Amino acid sequence: MVTQIYSVISVEEAVACTEVGADNIGMLVADEGENYPCTIEVSTAIDIMKALENKALRILIPGTNYRENAIKFCATVKPDVLHLSNAIKSSKEFLTDLRKVQPNVKIMQAIGVYDESSIEEAIVLSEFSDYLLLDTYVPNPIGSIGAIGATHDWNISRKIVESVSIPVILAGGLGPDNVADAIRKVRPYGVDSLTKTSIKNNDGVLIGKDIEKVKLFCEIARKVGEEEGL
Secondary structure, eight states: OEEEEOOOOHHHHHHHHHHTTSSSSEEEOOOOTTTTTOOOHHHHHHHHHHHTTTTTTTEEEEOOOOOHHHHHHHHHHHHHHEEEOOOOOHOOOOOHHHHOOOOTTTEEEEEEEEHEEEHHHHHHTTTOSSSSEEEEOOOOOEEEEEEEEOOOOOHHHHHHHHSSSEEEEEESSTTTTTTHHHHHHHHEEEESSSSGEEEEESSSSEEEEEEHHHHHHHHHHHHHHHHOOO
C-alpha cells in the first residue's frame, strides 16, 4: 500500500516524512496572489525535489487555473509527477505540450468524488493520466477538490477503482483514525493524507506536518494493505 503525504513546506519536513514511511511526497506552488494551504516558493520546491531524489516519488501541485502556468511550473521544478486538479484536466493536447518541456513526467489527475457522474469522469480522464487521485468535491463556484479534511462516498471510489486500469490513490479526510476502514472499503493502490496529518495554528491554518501522525498513518496503511493483499 503506497502512502502519500501532502503538503510539505520544507526540506527538513519532506525528508522527515520519508524517514517515517511516506512513499510519495507532494508540495504546492502557486500563481502570485493565490492563497492555497501550505504554498511554498518555487525555489523551496526545487530544493525539496533535490533532497528527495531516490527517496520518494516527488509530486508537484501547481496552484493555477492556467495550463500554460502548470507546464511552466513543471518545467522549472522538474517533479516525477504533476498533479492536476480543479480547472486543469489532462488531455492528449495537454500531454503533448507538457512532454515537449518535461518528457518523462507522469500525470496524477484529481477526481472530485461527488456522485455517480464522477465514475464516468474518472474513466475518461484515466486515458490521459498515469494515476488518479480521488478526493472530496467542494460544491462552490469553482468546484474545488480537496484540502478540507472531509471524506466522501467510498462506495463511489470503490467503483472507480474497479472501473479503471491505472493506479488509484484515495484522498479526502484520511488520517490514522480512518485509513484502515478506507483501505478495506475502497481497496486502492495508495492512500493520501493532508489535513489529518498536519499541524494547525489557532486560526485553523495548516502550518506543517505532524511527523508522529504521518508515521502512524503510514504504519497503519502498510499493515492493513498487507493484510488485504494490496
